Amino acid sequence: MGKIIVSENTSLDGVIQDPRGEEGLGRGDWFARVGDKDLEEWTEALTAEAQAAEALLLGRRSYEYFAARYPSRSGAMADRLNGMPKYVVSATLEDVDAWSNSTVLKGDVASEVSMLKQRVNGDIVVYASGRLVPKLIEHDLVDELRLMMYPFVVGAGRRVFGETDCMKPMRLINARTVGDSIVLLTYQPTKD
Template sequence: MGKIVISENVSLDGVIQDPTGEEGFSRGGWFGQVGDKDREAWAKVERDEALGAEALLLGRRSYEWFAARWPSRTGEWADRLNRLPKYVVSSTLEDPDWNNSTVLKGDVVNEVSKLKQRVNGDIVVYASGQLVHTLIEHDLVNELRLMIYPFVLGAGKRLFGETSHKKPMRLVDTRTVGDGLASLTYQPIRDA
């Protein structure tokens, strides 16, 4: 059975919008404002996560962002991302061009539930804010891996939106990454 793993870069106040500054958000670009040691340590964590993944699950805009960058890259991390099966939730994307990509159309909850039955292992979700909100709302998430950046942005799209009810989580791992990043891993507490 597959395990949905949300992997996000997030500011201290929960913002996930425009970490690289390419979207034009006035407070974007915070990802690149940490030191070299932090970026190198972050890259190792992300590479290791990709090496342990069995598939990627992305929303259409995040898929297009990754697909525009990773196919031309080389190295262990790039090779893994390029080889992994990729599933894109979209009602508009017809012909994905990044290899090993499949478009999931129709009811998101139903399609992701079926995907969890087909894939054995971690199905990692990068970025994809709208998709993440849907997965959290419908209790499809098995783990949240949050890389916390030492910035309070004060505005922007947040990782967590409104939910229909409380979503209790259990902290299962914490670690410092580089000099200034914190990695927090949570798992939902399901009713027994």
């Protein structure tokens, strides 16, 4: 059975939107404001995460972002992402030929992702996907949440968590420093 792992880059105040300053939020490129050691260890952590994954799950916008960049890249992380199965949750996307091994999941998100978890044996990693992640959390489909927290208060923008119908308790299972200033927090959902 598959395990949904949400992996997000986030500011201290939970902002996930526009970390590269490309979307017009007007808060700059907060992702690149950390040091070289931070970025080097961040790359190592994400590469290890990708190597351990069996599949990638993305929302449409995140798929389009990655598909525009990764097919032409090389290296351990790019090679792994390019080669692994990718599933895209979208009601509007028809063509996923831009990135190899991609499949569109249409229909009810909870049903489609639940069936995906039954088909895939291993970790299914969700990168970015700011609209998909709250739906996965809402429907108790997330098995692990990995927050790569950057030392900035961005002050505006879409946050990692949306509204839910009730409180979703989490248990911290690991915390470690990545580089000099990034913290990787790993949580698992708990039942009341």
